[in-house]
């Protein structure tokens with residue numbers, strides 16, 4: 001069984017900054033995770049980014065070997081939706097390599113709790129509403145990731161401050177908060193609001209370690225929050241997409257007003273087609289303006305955090 005408070009304290013003690021380099025589809029690979037952990041923030045990645053089960057094993061082994069006890073820990077993000085075909089194989093790798101944190105998305109946390117609690121790890125459920133937060137806690141999550149309005153990838157509908165306040169009215173356990181956090185000052189602010197960790201995706205999206213191509217990188221550097229379109233058309237869930245990539249893909253405003261069907265039953269690399277042609281970023285995209293490594297981003301965040 002997991003001692004939640006002690007495990008959370010042990011994880012915090014290994015970080016220099018209360019922040020997580022958030023998992024990003026087709027963006028995060030082992031290099032980004034390792035660089036984040038070595039820089040002092042938790043590095044996480046979506047298991048689905050590895051094309052095959054063998055590649056996933058290689059990635060995890062590489063990360064596990066590189067990240068030592070003096071580094072921040074790494075975390076794995078898993079799709080737990082029942083239609084996701086690779087779930088059992090991914091869970092077996094979790095049991096084998098025992099990441100201290102597993103973050104579940106697009107499905108309930110209950111499918112992983114037995115395994116993760118069995119070795120003393122923590123299960124965080126990615127949620128975008130108080131209703132899903134309560135549901136995840138009922139299903140055994142130790143902690144929550146609140147994905148708020150303005151987040152990159154699949155975004156939330158709710159504003160960060162009231163979302164934290166409402167969840168804090170019924171939950172006093174481990175809390176991670178994401179959506180538009182792009183500076184050390186903002187990390188400090190969410191800590192003040194009651195979060196244990198800030199969850200930053202977009203701030204790391206265009207780093208040297210990112211798997212995106214240079215055109216995507218340039219678009220991130222050139223974009224601000226007004227250059228995004230929130231739409232359900234690409235994946236079925238509400239996502240923030242860069243307008244320039246939407247236009248380049250030939251999609252019209254009518255196309256973007258539609259809702260796509262959610263389906264993870266095919267291998268995720270089917271849906272990769274959409275993510276490869278239409279590019280996502282969150283409303284904090286204006287904080288990313290040029291070439292940086294993960295370590296440089298973390299150093300800036302740490303300086304801003306300390307100054308705040």
Ligand SMILES: Cc1cc2nc3c(=O)[nH]c(=O)nc-3n(C[C@H](O)[C@H](O)[C@H](O)COP(=O)(O)O)c2cc1C
Nearest residue numbers: 022023024025151152153178179180200201202282
């Ligand atoms: C390009 C991109 C891809 C993402 N892919 C995933 C994903 O595969 N799984 C996931 O749980 N979250 C994904 N996210 C969301 C992030 O994990 C995180 O919730 C979000 O980036 C936080 O908001 P921010 O981008 O404003 O920092 C993605 C975000 C971006 C920008």
